[in-house]
Amino acid sequence: MASQVHEFYMAMTCEGCANAAKRVLQKQGDAVTDIQTDVGNKKVTVTSRLTSNELLEILKKTGKEVNYIGVKM
Amino acid sequence: SDSQVTQIHVEGMTCQSCVTTIESKIKDMSGVKRITVSLSEKEADIVYDPNVTNPVTLRNEIEDMGFAASLEH
Numbered sequence: 001m002a003s004q005v006h007e008f009y010m011a012m013t014c015e016g017c018a019n020a021a022k023r024v025l026q027k028q029g030d031a032v033t034d035i036q037t038d039v040g041n042k043k044v045t046v047t048s049r050l051t052s053n054e055l056l057e058i059l060k061k062t063g064k065e066v067n068y069i070g071v072k073m
Numbered sequence: 074s075d076s077q078v079t080q081i082h083v084e085g086m087t088c089q090s091c092v093t094t095i096e097s098k099i100k101d102m103s104g105v106k107r108i109t110v111s112l113s114e115k116e117a118d119i120v121y122d123p124n125v126t127n128p129v130t131l132r133n134e135i136e137d138m139g140f141a142a143s144l145e146h
Contacts, residue, residue, distance in 0.1 A: 016087030017094075020139030023085070062139050063094040 003033055003049040005072040008056070010044045011065040012037065018044075020062045028058065045072060076106050079128040081117045083110070084141035095135060102126065102134060117142075 012018050018037035021044050025032045032055075034047035044066075046055055052068050059066040086092060092110045095117060099108045104125025110117045119131055128144055135142035 013090040014088035016085055016091040019085055019087075020091070023139040023141075024137070061137050063098040 001049050001051075003047055005034075005045060005047050006052050006055055007069040007072050008044045008046070008059060009042055009067040009069055010059060010062075012039045012042050012044075015039060017062070017064060021059060021064075024058055024061050025055075043069070074122050074124065076120050077123045078118060078120050079131060079144070081119065081128065081132050081135060082143045082145070083115055083117050083135055084143075086110070086112055086115065086140060088112070091140070095138060095140065098138060099131065099134060102131070105131070 010021060018039050021037055022035050025035050025046060031050050032046060032048040036045040044059065048055060056066060056068050089112065092112050096108050096110050099105055104122045105119060106122065107120040108117060117135065121131065132142045132144055
């Protein structure tokens with residue numbers, strides 16, 4: 001499956017939360033090719049070949065509230 | 074039931090919300106009796122039932138949340 005850019009809302013309140021999101025995604029190795037976090041707007045943008053559901057489950061491991069917004073590109 | 078204490082070093086927490094997120098998720102794990110996380114000490118002190126769980130399982134759970142957790146100090 002071609003990789004897509006998925007956007008998620010995530011209840012991040014600080015850089016530590018953003019780093020936690022990055023680390024759980026980075027554990028997926030090359031299945032995730034880019035991660036952008038925006039604490040101010042509580043957004044996580046992920047470029048990956050994984051499905052949005054798989055990415056949602058991965059992000060939920062951080063214990064934070066996460067919602068799927070949609071595909072950006 | 075008997076209980077033991079383990080101290081887990083946790084890197085990557087930068088604010089109180091990271092602390093409460095870890096505490097709320099870990100205290101729900103089976104075998105965990107009490108958990109106190111110190112942001113300043115970068116440490117999670119966990120009282121657990123050794124017949125049900127163990128430090129490595131607890132460390133892995135914190136790692137899965139996206140924090141760098143280690144048993145050694």
